[in-house]
Amino acid sequence: xxxxxxxGKKYAASHEGIPQKKRKAPVTYGKRGMSLEDDLNDTIxxxxxxxxxxxxxxxxxxxxxxxxxxxxxxxKIKEAYFKTPSTTDYNGVYKGKYxxxxxxxxxxxxxxxxxNFHDHQMIHMxxxxxxxxxxxxxxxxxxxxxxxxxPFEKFYxxxxxxxxxxxxxxxxxxxxxxxxxxxxxxNPRLDFLKSIEKLYF
Amino acid sequence: xxxxxxxGKKYAASHEGIPQKKRKAPVTYGKRGMSLEDDLNDTIxxxxxxxxxxxxxxxxxxxxxxxxxxxxxxxKIKEAYFKTPSTTDYNGVYKGKYxxxxxxxxxxxxxxxxxNFHDHQMIHMxxxxxxxxxxxxxxxxxxxxxxxxxPFEKFYxxxxxxxxxxxxxxxxxxxxxxxxxxxxxxNPRLDFLKSIEKLYF
Numbered sequence: 001x002x003x004x005x006x007x008g009k010k011y012a013a014s015h016e017g018i019p020q021k022k023r024k025a026p027v028t029y030g031k032r033g034m035s036l037e038d039d040l041n042d043t044i045x046x047x048x049x050x051x052x053x054x055x056x057x058x059x060x061x062x063x064x065x066x067x068x069x070x071x072x073x074x075x076k077i078k079e080a081y082f083k084t085p086s087t088t089d090y091n092g093v094y095k096g097k098y099x100x101x102x103x104x105x106x107x108x109x110x111x112x113x114x115x116n117f118h119d120h121q122m123i124h125m126x127x128x129x130x131x132x133x134x135x136x137x138x139x140x141x142x143x144x145x146x147x148x149x150x151p152f153e154k155f156y157x158x159x160x161x162x163x164x165x166x167x168x169x170x171x172x173x174x175x176x177x178x179x180x181x182x183x184x185x186x187n188p189r190l191d192f193l194k195s196i197e198k199l200y201f
Numbered sequence: 202x203x204x205x206x207x208x209g210k211k212y213a214a215s216h217e218g219i220p221q222k223k224r225k226a227p228v229t230y231g232k233r234g235m236s237l238e239d240d241l242n243d244t245i246x247x248x249x250x251x252x253x254x255x256x257x258x259x260x261x262x263x264x265x266x267x268x269x270x271x272x273x274x275x276x277k278i279k280e281a282y283f284k285t286p287s288t289t290d291y292n293g294v295y296k297g298k299y300x301x302x303x304x305x306x307x308x309x310x311x312x313x314x315x316x317n318f319h320d321h322q323m324i325h326m327x328x329x330x331x332x333x334x335x336x337x338x339x340x341x342x343x344x345x346x347x348x349x350x351x352p353f354e355k356f357y358x359x360x361x362x363x364x365x366x367x368x369x370x371x372x373x374x375x376x377x378x379x380x381x382x383x384x385x386x387x388n389p390r391l392d393f394l395k396s397i398e399k400l401y402f
Contacts, residue, residue, distance in 0.1 A: 054328045056288050061260035077281040087257050091292060093299035096333030127255045132297030
């Protein structure tokens with residue numbers, strides 16, 4: 001299913017609760033066939049069940065135009081459109097501190113294209129940083145099975161470099177320089193709170 | 202437009218970006234004709250613009266079933282349903298601390314019906330409290346123009362009372378006993394961060 005935002009950007013459909021055909025497994029080494037979103041959903045569910053942190057993925061923003069309301073017990077949305085999100089996908093609380101992040105995966109093996117982010121997501125993350133929130137990005141190179149935790153303040157300079165005419169992507173070496181690698185585990189699958197403990201507490 | 206969740210609960214449509222007829226102004230004294238949601242959207246926009254806090258209303262959760270994708274530039278959702286939210290509507294960050302709340306308005310003048318809340322919202326707020334988040338409810342009695350800030354730990358006992366067979370509503374006197382009244386202002390309209398400053402810092 002290839003669907004898009006009105007601005008032409010690709011939309012990664014949430015698989016939650018929607019029946020679908022089995023997804024094709026990508027070639028990975030560290031793990032097999034799970035998307036970054038699946039890994040993170042599994043991880044935050046684990047954190048919640050274990051009383052470790054309360055982190056949720058925000059619903060996909062949708063502009064509802066027309067709703068059919070045949071009976072009181074059910075409302076069917078007949079016309080709606082995807083809206084460009086004005087914030088990041090994930091936020092929550094860990095030890096009283098505000099946590100906010102965006103997660104992106106790429107099939108590239110040597111660099112991460114910055115076109116995966118929207119300008120207003122950068123603005124949102126900069127605003128969170130001003131409020132002393134813990135804000136970061138998680139980038140997964142799915143084909144080589146490597147996932148990185150990058151504090152926003154270390155990631156933002158790459159965005160600024162692009163805005164001032166520099167390259168439109170970040171090399172994996174540049175990412176490794178400023179990030180903490182998140183190893184894959186069984187439960188939780190992507191224990192990114194370990195990076196938070198290491199970098200912020 | 203009266204639409205509902207599949208479970209039969211009323212759904213309060215977000216007015217954001219959707220053209221609609223002018224709403225009927227309710228009888229109020231402290232202010233004129235604005236819904237609690239309007240007041241809060243205005244207030245959090247003010248906080249954001251002034252670099253005071255970053256708080257957002259979460260998108261309405263929707264389960265997307267069918268999407269029409271005629272051209273790359275536009276995707277039309279043809280079939281979707283409202284999902285019961287698993288968290289509260291608002292969260293964000295203020296001075297590094299995690300903020301989480303639910304806001305409800307009632308046309309009653311003497312008590313607040315607890316049926317306005319879902320059980321899983323209570324569970325979510327209890328989870329946030331365990332993580333030392335700042336979590337509360339805002340209740341507006343629109344007809345008498347009074348709005349109250351109630352820390353979740355003071356509100357939850359009313360819910361527990363109902364669960365153990367007690368009354369299904371909270372009297373306004375009971376609310377006044379455990380809350381901080383939020384006065385209406387011009388800008389911001391509902392300065393609830395003042396209550397947070399008073400109670401948590």
